Amino acid sequence: MPPVPALVASPRAAVLVHPDGEVEEDTPAALGRRAAGLRPLVCHAPATAARLGRDALAGHDLLELFAFVRPARFVLPTVGGLAGAVGLEAPHGLTAQALALPRIAAVLLHALTRLVRQEQADARTLAFAMARGGWAWGPPVLAALGAHGDGPHGTTIARAFRVWERLPEISEHAPEAAPGHLPVTGAEARARLADLLGAAAEDRPQQADYASAAAAAFAPRERRDAPHVVLAEAGTGVGKTLGYIAPASLWAEKNDGPVWIATYTRNLQRQLDGELDRLYPDPREKARRVVIRKGRENYLCLLNLEEAVSRLPTQPAAAIPLGLMARWAMATRDGDLVGGDFPGWLVDILGRGWSLGLADRRGECIFAACPHYNRCYIERTVRRAKRARLVVANHALVLVQAALGGLEDGALPTRYVFDEGHHLFDAADGAFSAHLSGQETADLRRWLLGAEDGSRSRARGLKTRAEDLIGEDPRAAEALVEVLHGARVLPGPGWHARLAGETARGPTERFLALVRQQVLARARGQDGPYSLEAGVAPPLPELVEAAQALETALHDLERPVARLMKALARRLDDEAASLDPTTRQRIEGLIRSLERRALLPVRAWRSMCRALETETPPGYVDWLGIERAYGRDMDVGLHRHWVDPMVPFAETVAGRAHGVLVTSATLRDGSGDPEADWQAAERRTGAVHLPDHIRAAVPSPFDYPAQTRVLVVTDVRKDDMDRVAAAYRELVLASGGGALGLFTAIGRLRAVHQRIADALDAADLPLFAQHVDGIDPATLVEMFRTEENACLLGTDALRDGVDIPGRALRLIVFDRVPWPRPDILHKARRKAFGGRAYDEMVTRLRLKQAFGRLVRRADDHGAFVLLDPMMPSRLGGAFPDGVALERVGLAEAVAAVRAQG
Template sequence: MEHNVDNLKREREKQMQIPAMEEIFGPSGKLAEYFPTFEYRKQQVDLAEEVRCTLLNGEGEILAAEAPPGVGKTFALLVPAMISAAAGGKKILFLTAGIPLQEQLIEKDLPALNRLLGLSLPFGLLKGKGNYACLLKAGESGETADGREGYLSFGDGGAASRKIAEWLSSTKTGDLSEVSLPPDSPAVLRIAASSRACLGAACPFRDRCFVRKSLRDAQEWSVIVANYHLFFSYLLGAGKPFPVQAEILICDEAHRIPEAARSSMAQSVSADEFARLLRSRAVQDGAALIETGATAGKTSALAGEVRLEAARFFELLEIKCPANKASFTSRNEELWHQQAVVREKTDELLRLFSFLEDSQDELDPEHSRISVWMDELKRTADVLTWCTETSGYPSWAYWKEGRSLSSAPASPLEELSECFRSFSPETAVFVSATLAPGGKWGYWTGETGVAPTRFFISDSPFSLDEQMEIVVVDTGLEVMDPCYDRTVCAVMEKLVEANGGSTLILVSSLRLLRKTAEILRNRKRAYTILVQGELPRTELLRAFREDRSSVLVGSASFREGVDIPGEGLTQVIIDRIPFPHPADPLVQARNDLFGGRSFSRITLPEAKMLLKQAAGRLIRSREDRGRVVILDGRVLSRKDWNIPGALPAVKYRRLVVPRQNVSKSVAQVRTV
């Protein structure tokens, strides 16, 4: 009896730590007091309450939640989590896929919520090594503020190097985003930190290292914001623990988890990578250590042989697989033989430096540099062996792309499941606008290996049936039909013209993207045509937002992160159901791995999820109005696919386009 009383007492104490969410999100709650333009949304209260209950239920609780645009999910996730963290001295790790959301969290949401809730939780953004300057690399490049000579010129007379040197003399963080140069500037890339080139404890700049400082700072934060790529690069890519432990894990944009995990586990090797390593300064430094008299030149000669044999391998690869992207499902014996030659020569070269393994001077920078180089060369040779042997197929896909060989897991659910178990937060929340296509969780849980203890699906806070319609245009053409591009472009041109611009066009291939842009620009129009790739993404979106009549033509990456409320976006055109290309190496591996179940288990649910993401660009507020147009008759004709079940429950219009009279038929869209 006494035991039960103690349990009830502890339960009441826990309940007091996190108040009912109506007190904060309700019509008379704290948010309404704090924000003059606050709009009460029941769906936001419901989601926040689900997060609250998950936190209160204790260790081992996992919530999977789907919340469509407009719910206000970021605040709904953070409010109960921050209150819980403050009450219990816990840490929150907030993972996301996109940079815009990370910036919003750091610059707006977290400061506002600290003030609103009367908290002072420290927070920060943890980035990967490549986002920070490496003082050792900067010094080797002559890009320090200590000396004004030796600046490298990148076609600018050394201006970029001098700008970096001036910045390095004053920066406190070493964050390369502070430098007023493009992220892909050769000068910036030259000094970016890298795991593969890091000397670790032997680095003479270790005490001043910006990466180490960022990790030390993160230990003091109560809310750590990071992206999936960084998270998985530790746990899956390097097989190491994440550098900051947290009791509460929040994964926003959780539909991106399988893709991010696959990217972190992917392996690639190229002739250029071998050439870079075998021309490295470490080869010369190693030669100086081991060569005397009769052995002079042996190291560089052997390095040259490895480089030559690696070049022969990739020349043979081009002969055997001239296609740009070709899949391997079994070992090619000629390639395997040439790989063995590269491997033998590489091992012979590495044996010359084996004395370093017994070296007692682990902190000697010169020895450490050579050891790092040895590890990278061995890893490169290992990847070449793995990609050529293809022993992991079909669990792993293998393919040649350009002058590279690559491999990635077809379905990383086992690795992902173990990854989250090893991180072992007390509580985890996974949320996205698209986790359960058609209300079914099987696809997402099957791809991630996550086993939620709670599920939640929110409806939209908007009256979608009044605010939007979906128009399905049936062209009657297969994608491979010679008339497909011309017909689809003509349909899109008429739709854009009828709408007076204010349109987001989402196409499934770069080929069609270029063709669409060409057609739309073939005559003077009253609106601007913005095209993916012609400007950085942020600049394109800014221009699209500011010019209300403009048209933005994009591909897959623009299915997400486009938030244009109001009259600036009243039409979204999607060229087809976003099924992957059947020749894609990952698709082939999945088909062989899962057999006849692959389409229903992975391909169809994934296409529904992507289509729902794309359609979600249209309605972002209660005032928005417009239509989503999908140029794929299978949306309605393939009833067994149940595509409408994954899309908003709104009015559908169907238009059939006769192949011989596209212009006349498309004009009917306004009246059908």
């Protein structure tokens, strides 16, 4: 064990336990100063440093050791979480936690001695390199691994980091045949559900009714462009996940084809992954039948990893993060960096550049030209998905792929389940929008020209990717040269500074500079930290002229891109008999990339430029915006969205499918008019744009009037953050924790957190907060779930898709009515969808979703408190029948929460 003290801290106090047993307790700031330079044992160094009031803390972080010893294994980033993971009793109190840290470290170090021979050799080699790079755990890890001497030479070390060489190659398979068209009856769905639940399961007639209704989406299509669409609302507690898995899995088996199940949140993806263990209890069979499918930006790119490893000779300290990444890469199930088996807290410790930054985040994939193509995590997942029965994806991937004409092979699934269907409108809004912005255009320039800033990035541009594929065709070579020349009209490195300094160069930067000028001339709230926007009309005269010049320049880029694509397609045709499979794959991939990455966005940008001279086409809304984050300008541009994004959803996704199930616990509005509530669901899911659909609603089995109370506090001013924070504090103390605090703005969350942290710490109630703790939301939710008396503060991401049954969640406090933000896009939709009624529908659905977090089991009880005296009674339809709004003062609300226990 390293002879260093152990350090833990809370908002009010900190404890330092020295190796000789001496215990020091003081304020976090004081102990933070004393611990500087001691390299103490800690759990989650960034979070510990924040509690100590320091920017950083050099220490022996046990999470780093855990990631090395047990890669691709999740653990809660707390002392209690680590203790439980290694089989020790969870410590209580700061002193007990500090005393537990060396015991946890000892268990982890001992585990290294039990590694199999080859893994132990690889771990030893990596540890040597990491120790030379300054890794604090290097010496004790090497001692545990029985290392002696000066360590291996450079070639051996390099081989340990080259994990791609030890990954298995992807097996090729013949193309899959089209699926059959056999139906799934309601009776069959009920029988499959019974098998999934087992003989000992409780009788749940609502779940069986739901499964039977969902089966209608798996009937054979009778007419082209007329899919079977089922809108199914299943109240909380019905068990809709297994309810739709039953008919979906049965259809996939009967017809030997895939069903794509799309969710909006990663939390539900993880839940689905777990539920599918019932269907496929054998992990090997499940791996064949079920695939979790995400966009390329979620997976570790082996070429990016190789490029990072190549810098080790000149950056020895990089061996620390790369060693941990190498350990994970050899243990991961599928290379998923976001929501898979990659611990979210490791991003906090390594930094985004050494973790998420190793994914393909700029569309730079070179597909078959990559030397790691046949070992690539992404390609492996793509190919497995073609043979899977159930593909679990997210809304964004499904919609973007459909908008671009299909999946990687151009095909489209025929059967979809869209869970969390209340988010389908928002997902479509993002997928079918266009942005003529600095970031988007600069990214395209980088994709075409490669890195121009002198960095050693592997992004060497289109020339490197295409020049050996165009063959001897002079027309293709000429088109490539013109594409590279045309790309220079897009913003180059340093465009941010030039726009701010009014030294724009080139047609795109000049256009963006004038966009910025118009926004700053007309937008409200310019002194605040939030993003700004302004209408397009009437545009500055100079902006119209700049748009005309930019449209011409983009046209000069579009033409050679199209010619290059035709030339590549011509080679596929001309040399069909002689092209080797790899070259054919590369050409097909490049054509697809040129269309998706260059041709389609450039055409959209040209249309947007032309509209500045005339007017925005019907069905769209345009606006100008400056995107800000943390008070800094991050992007500027012209934006275009559909007023109703379910129009393209119906045309490109649902209309081409054979069957679509859209399901949620909150599909319908709660206006009080049943027909109007269903019509709202039909608009939000796109069913109104399809020939026919089936409505189904299965009520929750819970007794909400007996299990819940909804309290509207009438004597707290929502704009006085001192009063709002005091209300949160007293309500949480009254409940004894188990509280989820929801906020409509990050600034309000941070203000409340700052004011209540000490009081909750004094009451021994753990406090976690999104946008404060620097920990990803999924991990925060897991921490909250395991601490029965904790409090979690969050925004939209925690309002949906969070499933926390039992006493861990017994109180929800919402800071104010979550009215939609009155921006330009919302104004256009409000006008199109019913004015005030549209505002109220959106707000009721948000309240409905938030309330739905409260009761997840039949024995759950809890209170939903809204700190907004202006809450209109007509929004009460957000809550279940029989649950009345109780308007009370804060003291009465505190008493009610305390009484419920």
